[in-house]
């Protein structure tokens with residue numbers, strides 16, 4: 001059984017295409033929301049579904065408050081302006097916008113909250129302005145003996161807000177940073193708790209050059225765990241975070 | 254050809270509530286569990302569930318329930334996934350004895366083990382004290398979840414909490430029912446509160462979900478794989494002739510315990526090594542289970558669920 005779903009265009013169709021064909025603009029998930037979402041996030045820019053953009057999710061949201069999502073756009077490395085990810089059927093659809101600037105592989109992972117079964121999209125804009133869309137389907141809460149998590153009833157974050165744990169792993173492609181930030185990531189949609197979430201992530205090198213910028217939205221899970229892949233394994237880096245209340249957090253990695 | 258717009262609307266609505274893919278339309282056949290009591294030892298009857306996941310086809314009958322007929326009345330161990338199942342279990346009991354059901358035990362707070370309680374209004378339903386608390390907190394959530402998973406099989410099912418916590422005296426002295434001497438043990442590996450019952454008269458060990466056999470174990474509420482493993486060693490050391498797992502076939506000897514222990518050790522190592530290499534959760538989910546576990550029902554699916562339950566703690570240990 002194939003549990004991780006990657007749906008996109010047949011790559012052969014794409015090879016050498018300078019204009020997206022009509023077929024490539026058909027949403028593989030057939031979602032009614034596609035056109036609305038596309039206009040919202042991609043305006044009327046040219047786009048095509050592109051199988052080379054990999055969106056990896058589990059088939060079922062075992063814990064709907066912590067659904068792992070990885071986006072891998074390495075196939076278009078060097079030609080990427082930004083990546084926008086969203087979930088069609090979430091009340092707040094936008095998940096993140098990611099801009100690779102230097103020395104990073106355009107690949108990242110994080111965990112998100114989903115409200116119900118939904119397509120997850122990652123639209124990668126190349127330098128010519130075209131959007132290459134990767135997509136995957138995630139089904140609603142799965143498993144027999146699982147109840148939906150109550151969410152962030154845990155007040156732990158109050159005394160640990162912004163604490164960052166991080167680690168660098170050396171990988172054959174360079175290195176991977178994995179980090180975890182203590183933050184409630186409140187959506188503003190539950191029990192009159194105002195929205196309170198991390199909005200900006202920046203990774204810099206020692207000289208202050210930015211490697212990547214990322215804008216996060218409310219669907220990112222409580223106490224976010226993110227990974228970024230860098231090409232250099234011998235440099236040291238630091239991380240800057242900012243939430244919607246203006247709190248700033250910084251950590252040498 | 255079906256109107257694509259209507260089809261899309263329909264699937265969006267169904268997806269919002271359907272938890273499992275697959276069967277969305279229940280067949281017109283009447284929903285019947287057809288429980289066949291199987292005599293596994295003297296006075297001891299097993300209703301063996303399928304080694305599957307919950308579905309609208311099996312009505313949640315994926316669990317083993319059992320009863321012991323004594324001259325003082327019947328003892329029931331677990332009541333199944335629905336009121337309908339509970340009634341079918343009563344019929345199965347009535348097909349082998351006219352003795353009343355005196356005592357009912359709920360092994361732990363998972364829905365397939367207690368939602369038949371409503372059919373036992375005239376019996377005393379017991380559980381470990383901690384299980385009662387877990388049920389009060391999560392039981393209704395589980396019940397709602399079961400309606401989504403198996404649909405109409407659940408009709409009229411409501412959570413009925415156990416009547417009484419098993420007392421310390423009962424834990425230490427056990428329970429005499431007719432010629433049967435029942436001993437109780439408190440474990441925690443599967444959910445933090447797992448009741449195991451040993452019939453010292455027949456040597457049948459009712460291991461509940463501390464033990465799965467030929468059906469991959471589930472981990473949503475385990476306090477830790479190491480705890481579960483240590484407790485399996487204790488189970489193995491107990492004197493029994495036959496063991497009834499919560500899911501899967503009855504065995505003699507320790508084949509079931511050995512299979513579980515092997516998998517738990519393997520899973521622990523898999524998660525530890527993955528975390529050490531910095532793998533993302535999806536990468537770990539995407540790895541195959543070891544060849545030797547592939548013959549176990551639902552091994553890949555349950556492995557993936559377990560990664561979601563357990564991997565964050567292994568990641569934390571690497572920071």
Ligand SMILES: [Zn+2]
Pocket residue numbers: 145361363443462
């Ligand atoms: Zn269980």
Ligand SMILES: [Zn+2]
Pocket residue numbers: 316363365366462499500
């Ligand atoms: Zn069970």
